[in-house]
Amino acid sequence: MRTNADSFAILESALNAANAAGASEADAVFESTDQNISRFANSNLHQNMSEVSAELTLRVIVDDAMGVASTTVFDAGEIARTAALAREAAKHSDALQNFSGLYRANEPLPEVRTFDDATAAIAPAAKARALREMFDRGSKFNIQFAGAYGTGASSIAVANSHGIRRYCTVTSSDATVIAIGANGSGYATALDRANVDVVTLGDEATFKATLCKDTIEDIEPGAYDVILEPPATAEVVDWMNLITLSGSAYDDGSSFFVNNIGKQVVGTNFTLADDALDPDFLPFPFDLEGLPKRRVALIERGIVRTPAVDKVYADRLGFAPTATCWNLGGTEHGSAFHLSIDGGDATREELIRSTKHGIWVTRFNYVNGLLEPKTALMTGTTRDGTFLIRDGEVVARLPNLRWTQSIVEAFSRIEGLTRERRRVATWYNHFGGTIAPVLKIGGWNFTGKQSAV
Amino acid sequence: MKPTRSQLEDILASLRDPGLRYADIRWTATHEQHVRVRNGEVETLSSTIDRAIGVRVLVGDGWGFAANSDTSEDSLRRTARRAVEVAAASNIASTQRVVLSDIEPHVATWASSFEIDPWSIPIEQKIEHLLASTDPMRGDDRIHQVSGDISCYRQEKIFASTAGSYIEQTTTEMGGGVEAVAIDGSEFQRRTYPNPFGGDFQAAGWEFIERLDLPRKALGVRDEALALLTAPKAPAGRTDLIIGSAQLALQVHESCGHPTELDRAMGLEISLAGGSFLQPSMLGNFRYGSEHVNIVGDATVPGSIGSFGFDDDGVPAQRFHLIEKGMFVGYLTGRDTAPAIGRKSNGTVRAETAARIPIIRMTNINLEPGTTPLADIIADTKRGIFVETNKSWSIDDLRLNFQFGCEVAYEIENGRLGRMLKNPLYTGNTPEFWRSCDAVADRASWQIWGLPNCGKGDPMQTMRVAHGAPAARFRDVEMG
Numbered sequence: 001m002r003t004n005a006d007s008f009a010i011l012e013s014a015l016n017a018a019n020a021a022g023a024s025e026a027d028a029v030f031e032s033t034d035q036n037i038s039r040f041a042n043s044n045l046h047q048n049m050s051e052v053s054a055e056l057t058l059r060v061i062v063d064d065a066m067g068v069a070s071t072t073v074f075d076a077g078e079i080a081r082t083a084a085l086a087r088e089a090a091k092h093s094d095a096l097q098n099f100s101g102l103y104r105a106n107e108p109l110p111e112v113r114t115f116d117d118a119t120a121a122i123a124p125a126a127k128a129r130a131l132r133e134m135f136d137r138g139s140k141f142n143i144q145f146a147g148a149y150g151t152g153a154s155s156i157a158v159a160n161s162h163g164i165r166r167y168c169t170v171t172s173s174d175a176t177v178i179a180i181g182a183n184g185s186g187y188a189t190a191l192d193r194a195n196v197d198v199v200t201l202g203d204e205a206t207f208k209a210t211l212c213k214d215t216i217e218d219i220e221p222g223a224y225d226v227i228l229e230p231p232a233t234a235e236v237v238d239w240m241n242l243i244t245l246s247g248s249a250y251d252d253g254s255s256f257f258v259n260n261i262g263k264q265v266v267g268t269n270f271t272l273a274d275d276a277l278d279p280d281f282l283p284f285p286f287d288l289e290g291l292p293k294r295r296v297a298l299i300e301r302g303i304v305r306t307p308a309v310d311k312v313y314a315d316r317l318g319f320a321p322t323a324t325c326w327n328l329g330g331t332e333h334g335s336a337f338h339l340s341i342d343g344g345d346a347t348r349e350e351l352i353r354s355t356k357h358g359i360w361v362t363r364f365n366y367v368n369g370l371l372e373p374k375t376a377l378m379t380g381t382t383r384d385g386t387f388l389i390r391d392g393e394v395v396a397r398l399p400n401l402r403w404t405q406s407i408v409e410a411f412s413r414i415e416g417l418t419r420e421r422r423r424v425a426t427w428y429n430h431f432g433g434t435i436a437p438v439l440k441i442g443g444w445n446f447t448g449k450q451s452a453v
Numbered sequence: 454m455k456p457t458r459s460q461l462e463d464i465l466a467s468l469r470d471p472g473l474r475y476a477d478i479r480w481t482a483t484h485e486q487h488v489r490v491r492n493g494e495v496e497t498l499s500s501t502i503d504r505a506i507g508v509r510v511l512v513g514d515g516w517g518f519a520a521n522s523d524t525s526e527d528s529l530r531r532t533a534r535r536a537v538e539v540a541a542a543s544n545i546a547s548t549q550r551v552v553l554s555d556i557e558p559h560v561a562t563w564a565s566s567f568e569i570d571p572w573s574i575p576i577e578q579k580i581e582h583l584l585a586s587t588d589p590m591r592g593d594d595r596i597h598q599v600s601g602d603i604s605c606y607r608q609e610k611i612f613a614s615t616a617g618s619y620i621e622q623t624t625t626e627m628g629g630g631v632e633a634v635a636i637d638g639s640e641f642q643r644r645t646y647p648n649p650f651g652g653d654f655q656a657a658g659w660e661f662i663e664r665l666d667l668p669r670k671a672l673g674v675r676d677e678a679l680a681l682l683t684a685p686k687a688p689a690g691r692t693d694l695i696i697g698s699a700q701l702a703l704q705v706h707e708s709c710g711h712p713t714e715l716d717r718a719m720g721l722e723i724s725l726a727g728g729s730f731l732q733p734s735m736l737g738n739f740r741y742g743s744e745h746v747n748i749v750g751d752a753t754v755p756g757s758i759g760s761f762g763f764d765d766d767g768v769p770a771q772r773f774h775l776i777e778k779g780m781f782v783g784y785l786t787g788r789d790t791a792p793a794i795g796r797k798s799n800g801t802v803r804a805e806t807a808a809r810i811p812i813i814r815m816t817n818i819n820l821e822p823g824t825t826p827l828a829d830i831i832a833d834t835k836r837g838i839f840v841e842t843n844k845s846w847s848i849d850d851l852r853l854n855f856q857f858g859c860e861v862a863y864e865i866e867n868g869r870l871g872r873m874l875k876n877p878l879y880t881g882n883t884p885e886f887w888r889s890c891d892a893v894a895d896r897a898s899w900q901i902w903g904l905p906n907c908g909k910g911d912p913m914q915t916m917r918v919a920h921g922a923p924a925a926r927f928r929d930v931e932m933g
Contacts, residue, residue, distance in 0.1 A: 041722075046516065046547075049539070071501070092576050132546040252634055381854060400849055400850065402849070
């Protein structure tokens with residue numbers, strides 16, 4: 001993590017180099033991260049990692065064309081070479097369509113809390129002691145744990161040739177815990193700006209691993225009502241970022257948003273937003289083009305509102321900027337990194353009690369959304385806790401099941417949402433993640449199951 | 454800054470913890486350039502240089518790893534001290550004995566070969582090549598998007614260890630491909646050549662792009678994307694299935710490559726993408742596939758992106774069987790996992806860069822060719838489906854239940870390829886599927902495919918691997 005002064009010194013050097021290389025406009029991002037990840041399996045800490053990294057990304061505009069280059073070395077010579085590479089890229093690129101220039105409005109940033117001193121200072125030994133306590137507790141129930149426990153602190157600085165200067169320090173902590181018992185596994189996850197409580201997660205995963213441990217039933221493929229825990233829903237909406245929500249998915253025609261802006265496409269009880277301001281989520285004040293974050297409804301009460309675009313594609317596609325650039329010059333041209341699904345008014349217990357014959361899903365595994373993107377047809381399997389609900393009661397464990405389901409259709413059949421929501425991390429996004437309630441969806445299409453060898 | 458051998462050996466010698474059992478240092482400089490054209494314009498032209506150092510130490514039974522993007526000598530020393538601190542912490546929650554397989558010290562240099570340096574080709578030439586390939590694909594209103602990609606990759610790596618090894622390696626790679634997206638109403642079809650996600654990749658220079666012959670292949674890609682718009686949907690139900698080389702390469706990747714990673718089988722990767730149904734007790738006595746199925750791990754294939762001189766444990770590249778005449782006989786292993794099955798490392802531990810911890814990764818995991826020409830296999834198939842080019846992939850957390858979607862399929866009727874079919878999906882159970890393989894085509898249809906985007910580990914590491922595969926036939930497979 002670098003100071004404000006260190007970060008802006010590097011960014012000023014980059015902008016000066018861009019100017020010297022002939023850029024008419026330029027912007028740059030300097031990100032520095034101290035990251036610590038402990039991986040464990042078989043109740044043994046087997047990979048313990050500490051990384052300090054820093055990267056400069058420079059984007060130049062020349063004759064309305066864009067070029068991008070990045071480096072991990074920050075002396076004057078290397079920065080000048082990076083600017084020359086970006087300039088060379090811009091020289092050979094075509095003019096951006098309808099481009100109105102880099103961000104210059106310089107609106108004030110929202111005030112959000114992003115940093116926790118204790119999390120930034122946590123020592124590897126303290127994390128190892130917490131894991132050891134979790135391992136010891138699990139051994140009393142013949143449970144073995146696997147998972148990962150991460151903490152990190154980053155500084156993110158953005159500057160452009162129109163005088164925009166943004167800087168923020170941020171901490172994050174996340175953990176995934178899988179509890180493995182004799183007859184099944186359970187799962188728990190947490191994501192926060194402050195250090196997460198891995199021991200409590202171990203207890204939660206143990207509950208799932210031991211629930212109905214002596215009652216295992218089978219089920220035939222077919223359509224069943226499902227109760228989806230937030231990690232399951234998060235994996236689906238993560239894929240929507242790629243195939244539905246991004247500027248490039250809209251532009252290439254693969255997104256079901258195309259020709260549906262302003263139209264009711266899914267159920268009126270479904271609202272999906274990009275929301276980095278919600279204090280219950282993972283607040284962050286700006287995107288990497290320097291635009292202030294705001295809540296942006298992507299699907300509002302079932303009506304399609306806007307894709308998540310960077311400024312280049314906001315101009316190209318004629319949408320208002322959504323402050324969702326997380327990769328200068330990236331081919332996705334916008335991603336919703338703070339995916340927020342509105343909650344409802346139910347509790348998990350109420351959703352289960354209202355289910356005559358259904359399946360309670362802890363999480364999904366290996367979802368793929370590339371089958372038929374126009375309907376967001378996806379496939380995946382369940383894992384780490386799949387349960388049969390009969391007459392409103394959780395009565396048995398089930399094998400892992402394969403499903404193949406249009407998400408457009410599924411989100412049109414939401415029968416209930418919990419008031420409580422939980423945060424879930426994604427591997428490709430260290431700025432945010434997903435916050436989601438538990439969903440009850442009618443008629444989820446299960447197409448197969450994990451059979452024995 | 455590129456460290457000298459004496460600097461690295463000096464830092465290794467300075468690690469004084471009395472419990473230190475092993476240490477290594479890696480330095481990498483990774484250069485990437487990507488050119489993408491789309492609908493007649495240059496959409497992406499990016500250039501990145503990533504430098505990193507990583508220090509890995511084993512103190513007692515605790516591993517510690519520290520990395521830094523600052524590669525100065527001062528940073529190297531701080532990073533080494535941090536690795537020892539992290540290893541000490543690991544011992545608090547380390548509950549298992551770490552045993553390393555023996556290793557010989559190696560002092561060596563290795564480099565992949567190329568004829569024409571990718572960076573010697575001017576950017577203008579790369580752009581012109583892609584525009585010349587993709588512009589003729591445009592013109593039909595239903596063609597919504599045409600695009601082309603060329604990628605250049607070079608990684609320089611230095612490895613030094615307390616086992617006495619000092620190894621310098623350089624890998625140079627190129628990749629390229631084209632894509633057409635056709636849309637008609639709600640119908641959306643994508644067709645690519647030679648593979649999706651940037652095309653095919655080899656450890657080679659510009660000569661590989663020339664061999665791909667993108668300008669000549671592109672029109673066929675466009676025509677197939679348009680034809681798919683009106684093609685009937687591939688039927689659901691059980692049928693005989695012939696899988697083309699490119700799709701079968703991914704089938705090998707997901708249903709053989711990953712489940713034969715020993716760390717996965719030992720539960721060490723459960724938290725991310727799960728475990729493996731192939732357990733050590735099954736080694737040598739489990740029928741994975743039919744007698745036609747021979748799958749090798751081979752990090753020595755010239756020109757492939759899964760090849761190298763030494764892995765990131767300092768173990769030389771090797772060739773060995775994973776599946777031999779259908780029997781499960783081997784795992785991909787590293788020094789800290791191989792002893793669990795009573796073997797020595799077969800050299801498959803790699804990291805994306807020095808900033809990441811080395812873990813078991815696929816190399817070139819190849820389905821060996823059979824003896825029957827593909828045309829004869831088709832002629833011998835009364836009724837079935839031929840599928841090619843991956844579109845979607847999903848497999849469960851034990852690598853058992855899989856589902857794959859392909860870009861295109863063709864009916865087979867009375868030994869002849871018939872109508873084109875769209876949106877084919879097939880599903881199955883891994884060993885049942887491979888046991889149903891009754892014909893593997895000969896070397897004429899065998900090709901090695903570079904996959905530069907294999908994800909594993911936490912933090913996620915994207916590894917460059919490859920798979921050789923011919924076409925093959927599988928009986929009574931579930932479609933849809």
